[in-house]
Amino acid sequence: MNNRQDDLGAQALHVLESVFGYSSFRGEQAEIVDLVTRGGDALVLMPTGGGKSLCYQIPSLLRDGVGVVISPLIALMQDQVDALAEVGVRAAFLNSTQTFEESSRIERRLRSGDLDLVYVAPERLMTPRCLDLLEASKIALFAIDEAHCVSQWGHDFRPEYIRLSILHERFPNVPRIALTATADHQTREEIAHRLQLDNARMFVSSFDRPNIRYQIVEKANGRKQVLDFIESEHAGDAGIVYCLSRKKVEETAEFLRENGISALPYHAGMDFATRSKNQARFLREESIVMVATIAFGMGIDKPDVRFVAHLDLPKSIEGYYQETGRAGRDGAAANAWMAYGLQDVVQQRRMIDESEADETFKRVQGVKLDAMLGLCETLHCRRQRLLTYFGQSSAPCGNCDTCLNPPRSFDATVAVQKLLSTIYRVDQRFGAMHVLDVLRGVDSDKVKQWQHDQVSTFGIGSDRSEAEWRAILRQSIALGLVAVDHEAYSALKLTDAARPVLKGGEKVQLREYQKPVKSRRTSSKPKGFIETDLSAEEQAIFEKLRWWRMETARTHNVPAYVIFNDATMREIAKTQPATLADLRGVSGVGEKKLESYGADIVALIAAM
Structure with a gap:
């Protein structure tokens, strides 16, 4: 058994290096991969950007059959499949956007074993046709992504997720892994119960994102404040601004555009074509600011989002944590900024009181709101308060606004x-x-x-x-x-x-009340983030690489970060590989990408 475990570990590491281009696992990834590859069930809580997808992608490649990923993110499935194709993984999706002919072609590939991974929307999975298809195919595992959607106490409940317990009943010998970025203790218990994962091993990674700076300011003129914040700290950066209402989204996006910011709106009231176009621009272009309701963001893999701003108070710490976690997925310094005032408190209380939910649900939502208010009003370290909510202890971070400028009480x-x-x-x-x-x-x-x-x-x-x-x-x-x-x-x-x-x-x-002041760029940097400082020569190489990446991504019709993320390109700029062998050692460069782009990069650097 030990020899088999060692062998599996070596195989998993080989896949990590050769396919995805990383030399070592992070945190509990290796343990999770080993458990699921051997046929065990797992419930994984890992922060956004923590590497959840590798926990099911690698076992899917190591086990016989196809890995089936259940995801609510129909609009992002194409990008997820394209990103896997770039590293040589045979992936496809099944959802309502496809024609009958397209779906039939994918179904044939699934039956014949010509796929490593297939993404399926939960509504499609529940159809008799899809369940019969899966029973006629060799299934390596089921991965239930965004698993918090199953919880009625969670912040993004999806009724169709409740029916996913059928997987345990119809496929009792296929391992299942449920994954989410955020869930309190009650939500974790409900996920395990509703998905019949009571015997699954639970992995709870640290919720700390040390590269994110948390800042909550007194709201005066929210729109003007967020403009000052973007202009002073994030000029030219990609970011997300969250608003509570569709009207406020439209008005804020227009205000930012009038003031020279490349801002796009996104909310559920927009027609599908416009919404999809704006999302695609945000993913594929540099320096776009998306102004959105919380309808936007789940599953967004864009690694170089440098800030997430809230112009309205989130309903819960879980929602706030997940939304702010969309910043700095590449590990470089990022900001989570919020403007908060009296009207936010009144508005959120009213939304709970006037909802048609039963009293138990209202009481739970009230408790969650109280915790969110506690985070806003705390006199102490915000990161410490945030981690305490998720059951983790922490010393003061020295990086959030209350640590950098302690409030007076x-x-x-x-x-x-x-x-x-x-x-x-x-x-x-x-x-x-x-x-x-x-x-x-x-x-x-x-x-x-x-x-x-x-x-x-x-x-x-x-x-x-x-x-x-x-x-x-x-x-x-x-x-x-x-x-x-x-x-x-x-x-x-x-x-x-x-x-x-x-x-x-x-x-x-x-x-004590402090008069709002205009944001100003701060030079202090958090501990534990990716160093982004480059010399003049390295910066010139990085900019050349960005130009090359943009043109290559346009040719391949994929987001730029799918080719290489900024962190990988910074490492290339610093190491300046002269040969393919030198490039092979760079984090994020697997064999397929080395084969596809290696010669271009080496030639580009040689020409500098």
């Missing part, structure tokens, strides 16, 4: 008591703007109309600006001291938790 007990008292004095019937006007002593028509200039708390908060009071109110809502009644015109109401604060039995510590 203050004893806000008296200030919060003034706020709570004012809400009570206006009978808990008015919204934030009116309450803050009363608190600050503003003689508005509405204040006079309701004679709220006569209440005892009128003007007791005149020592603070409206922005300061909005920050205090936002944090009070986040702490659960104040609720927003959306059925009563967003009236502020006191919760049971407010009573001990009002009576002086409980202290409240809050973040």
Whole structure:
């Protein structure tokens, strides 16, 4: 058995080197590959960019038969297949975008054993025709990608995923591997239960992405703030800007374009052709900023996304983690930036309260939102807080905004008591703007109309600006001291938790308001990221390689990173290989790519 394990390990390493061009496995990849290759089941949680796909691609190449990958990402299947073809893997897909003739051709290849991997949408998999096809074929394994889609508690539930338990029932001897980038403990348990993977071995990699810098700023003018952020820190870089609504996506993309940014919109309300065209441009071109709802991004393999920005608060830490994880997949420094304010808290609370879900689901969503708010309001390291949510301990990272510029906290007990008292004095019937006007002593028509200039708390908060009071109110809502009644015109109401604060039995510590400042480029770099600094000579080679890559990708009709990613090209620029043998040792250069492009690269460098 040990000899067989050693032999399998050597075979797996050989495939890793010769096909994919990497000299060693990362983290638990080797263990996962070994387990699945030997016929075991696995549930794998690995961060975006952590190398999940190798965990099923290599066993598919080592085992007899074809690896069947179940994926909801129909729009990306062509790119995934093209990327595998570039390294010499025989891959295809079956989904609703194909003609009957195209599907029939793939089905014949599947039956005859002429494929290493086939990608199938879950809806297609569940059809009697597809299940009969799989039973008539030699199946190496089933890989269930984006496995969190099976969880009703997760952030991207897909009803069709629940039926995937049929794989265990109809193919009991075929190993299964379920993979996702993010899932809390409850979601992990549900994935295992619904997919009948109760006996599968669970692998949970570190959720830490040390190359990503987390930054959350006070929202003032979100659109202008994200423009300043892009111009000061990411001019010419590819990035993603997430917005909550389709309208905001369109307006933000137009605003960025008007200010010289190559921005494209993406949301589910767009027609399929336009959406697909914009996605293709983002994947294939340099320097595109995609402005999108969360309908965009799952499965996006573009490695050189340098930033992900949020103009609205995500619903959960899982969603935030997965979305920010689309930045810096190549290991180079990247930014996760968010503008966050009072309206975000109110809006997310309202969405939960007004949803048609049952009370249990609403309660779970409320808990997830509270955790997200805790991340935004924390006085301590954001990375530490993020990892703690996923059950991992960490020292302060020294790289997020709260580490680089520690926020000041203050004893806000008296200030919060003034706020709570004012809400009570206006009978808990008015919204934030009116309450803050009363608190600050503003003689508005509405204040006079309701004679709220006569209440005892009128003007007791005149020592603070409206922005300061909005920050205090936002944090009070986040702490659960104040609720927003959306059925009563967003009236502020006191919760049971407010009573001990009002009576002086409980202290409240809050973040001190800091006026938003324009983003400025920072020179500090995180630990553990790929060094991108090149000498003048190396930079010239890198730029020449980028030009060559762009032309080659256009000829092959694939995204540029499918040819080589930036990290591989930087290494080529640094090592300047003079022969094919020299190039063979570069990370990311497998035998097929060496054969396809090696001579061109060596000649290009020789000509410099």
